Amino acid sequence: MLSSSRAIARIAADRLHQPLWKHPAIARAARLQVSCPKLTPRRPFSLKAKTMADSPHLGYASLDGEFRRKPSVFRNCISSEPGSEFTPEKDRYHLYISWACPWAHRTALVRELKGLTDIISLSVVDWYMGEGGWRFKPDTPGATDDPVNGASWLSDIYFKVNPDYTGRYTVPVLWDKKTSQIVNNESSEIIRMFYTQFDDIIEPQYRGINFYKPADQAKIDEVNEWVYDTINNGVYKSGFASQEDVYIAHVKKVFESLDRVEAMLAKSKYLLGDELTEADIRLYPTIVRFDPVYVQHFKCNIGMIRHDYPHIHDWLRHLYWDYPEFSRTTNFDHIKYHYTRSHKQINPFSITPYGPLPNMVPKSK
Ligand SMILES: N[C@@H](CCC(=O)N[C@@H](CS)C(=O)NCC(=O)O)C(=O)O
Incomplete structure (x- = not known):
């Protein structure tokens, strides 16, 4: 529920046809907020700072x-070019994703938009990510097991490829079943392979669809x-x-x-x-x-x-x-x-907010 002053500001902002946060009342409030003295210590986790950071x-x-995102490590390409190590083939590749992760979401989406669901198989991790990273928990609705590597944790897959791996165990992961290795774990590159590299083996209606012409x-x-x-x-x-x-x-x-x-x-x-x-x-x-x-x-x-x-x-x-x-x-x-x-540091009691309702507003409204 909006506070009444915010509701009034919103109506006024609508009338002025300007974004709410640029409305003078909101902008003034924002300026006041910025100039407030800091209430939180600058290093809230000082005791454990090194470990936490x-x-x-x-x-x-x-x-x-x-917060700084670290670069992805596995950067090979599936390509039909002569001499390519990873050639486009049906049933050769497996995609590991989380439905929660926006980067993995891109890859699952393009897999569908390009008609690759029968060509590239899919595993979905559980939504919970704790200190050990992502895990497989097929009892969770929407999650699956790992039929390819039989892993319990996503980290098992990274260690299978490199027992000395020290990076993050991130989704998405594009796995090659033929050579048992990770092809790529960078979503922006995986989606581009999907646009073009499988066109010879997908159903005709999906061929030539390229979202990066x-x-x-x-x-x-x-x-x-x-x-x-x-x-x-x-x-x-x-x-x-x-x-x-x-x-x-x-x-x-x-x-x-x-x-x-x-x-x-x-x-x-x-x-x-x-x-x-x-x-x-x-x-x-x-x-x-x-x-x-x-x-x-x-x-x-x-x-x-x-x-x-x-x-x-x-x-x-x-x-x-x-x-x-x-x-x-x-x-x-x-x-x-x-x-x-x-994210226990943000929401220590793990209470999931009930709203907003609905998650997606119908088109007619
Ligand atoms: N650059 C990567 C980022 C992927 C990424 O950060 N995934 C997060 C989930 S949203 C993850 O798996 N994090 C696990 C971790 O950091 O240990 C990509 O776009 O593919």
């Missing part, structure tokens, strides 16, 4: 308050760059910040970029015109998590998609309700439970 699994910020690449790259930094990863940088000034700097950038997206979607159906492109595919997993999780859990609460961003909201509902591939790969239970119950 170094924790690879749970999203703790570094000692300067910033050569003519559009420069525009897509440009949008991807700021969307990644300030929205996809921006929500994490806000939510995992351990100092208030760091959080405020990031949360403002999130909403500045949402305003930019809103302006783009006011002009066209998709981010870059009349066609769905990679730019939409990379934005969707963040926007679909925004109201249900990021607003409260990552404190990205200057506005909500459903109330403050009508064009983004229309775009989101179009993708979710009109494309079965988007709704089939969106599992709100895994999304909500994962964030709210895995």
Whole structure:
């Protein structure tokens, strides 16, 4: 429920046709907030600072308050080029994902959009991620076991490839059953392999669908760059910040970029015109998590998609309700439970907020 002053400000902002957070009353409140003395100690976890900051699994910020995502390690490519080690073949590759993870979400989505579900098999980890990382728990609705490697933990797969592995055990993982190794664990590269490399073996109706067409690449790259930094990863940088000034700097950038997206979607159906492109595919997993999780859990609460961003909201509902591939790969239970119950530093009692209701507003409203 909105406080009455906020509700009044929202109505006034609507009348002025400007984003809520730019309304003078809200801007004034935001300025006041910024100038408040810090109530939290600068290093809240001082006793365990080193361990916490170094924790690879749970999203703790570094000692300067910033969350920094580490680069992915396995970067091979599936390619039909002569001499390629990883050639496109049916039943050769297996994709490990979490329904909760926005990066893994992209890969599951493109696997569906490109008709690869019969070509590349899929395992889904449990939504809970603790100190040991992701685990397989097929009793959880929506999760599966690991029929390929028989692993109990995702880390087993990384150690199988390299017993001395010291990186993070992240999803997605694209696994090669033929040579028993990880092909790639970087979502932005996995989706591009899916666009083109399997075209000779997929059903004819999916061939030639390319969400990163050569003519559009420069525009897509440009949008991807700021969307990644300030929205996809921006929500994490806000939510995992351990100092208030760091959080405020990031949360403002999130909403500045949402305003930019809103302006783009006011002009066209998709981010870059009349066609769905990679730019939409990379934005969707963040926007679909925004109201249900990021607003409260990552404190990205200057506005909500459903109330403050009508064009983004229309775009989101179009993708979710009109494309079965988007709704089939969106599992709100895994999304909500994962964030709210895995990040104990943010939500120590693991109580999952009941709202907002519904997770996805119907198109007619
Ligand atoms: N750059 C990677 C990031 C993947 C990533 O950070 N996945 C998170 C889940 S949202 C993860 O598995 N984290 C486990 C960990 O950090 O130990 C990609 O886009 O594929």
